[in-house]
C-alpha cells in the first residue's frame with residue numbers, strides 16, 4: 473500500500489458527503505474507520521491506497537478529485553462483502569456505483585475502459601431484450617474494446633484479444649456452453665421502466 477496523505481477540505485466536504493449519501497443511500501457519517509470492510513474486500517490488493525474504508529474517508533474529508541478518480545471505484549466487483557461485514561451496514565458497492573456516475577457526469581474518462589465498456593454493453597443488451605444474449609453482448613463489448621485499441625494504434629492488443637476469444641469460444645463450444653439461442657422476455661418494458669426510475673432517482 474502506498475502512503476498517501478489524506479487532507480481535509482472543509483469547503484467541499486459537507487456538499488460532497490451530502491451528495492454521495494443521498495445518491496447512494498448510505499449513511500457515510502456513521503463510519504468509524506474500523507476497517508472491517510477493507511479486511512474482506514477481494515480487490516483491495518489491486519486498488520492501491522484506496523480501500524473501502526479509505527474511500528469513505530476521502531468523501532468525508534471532501535477530496536472530490538481522489539474520491540472520483542481511484543482504482544477502487546473502477547475495480548469494485550459489487551460483491552457486497554464490505555457491507556455484510558460493516559457494523560454500520562455501509563454498502564461500499566453502492567458508493568462506488570454512485571461515484572462512477574458522478575465521474576461520468578463530470579465528463580472524466582473512465583480509469584478502466586474495459587469496465588465501462590462491459591457495463592454499458594451489459595446494460596444495453598439487457599434492457600433491449602430483458603435477457604442477456606451472450607453473442608450480442610460479448611460482440612458489442614469486444615467491438616468497443618477493439619475500437620479503443622485501434623484508436624491508440626494498439627494492433628497487437630487487438631490481434632491477441634481476437635486469438636484469445638477464438639480459443640475461448642472453441643473451448644466453450646466443446647463443453648456445449650455457448651448459447652446461440654435468442655432470449656427475450658415479456659416483462660422487458662417493466663425492466664426498462666425500473667431502469668428509468670433508477671436513473672431518475674440517482
Ligand code: SF4
Nearest residue numbers: 503505506507509558
Ligand atoms: S466496516 Fe463500515 S464502519 Fe468500518 S471502516 Fe468500513 S465502512 Fe467504516
Ligand code: SF4
Nearest residue numbers: 513548549551552554
Ligand atoms: S463490494 Fe466492492 S468494495 Fe465492497 S468488498 Fe466487494 S469489491 Fe470490495
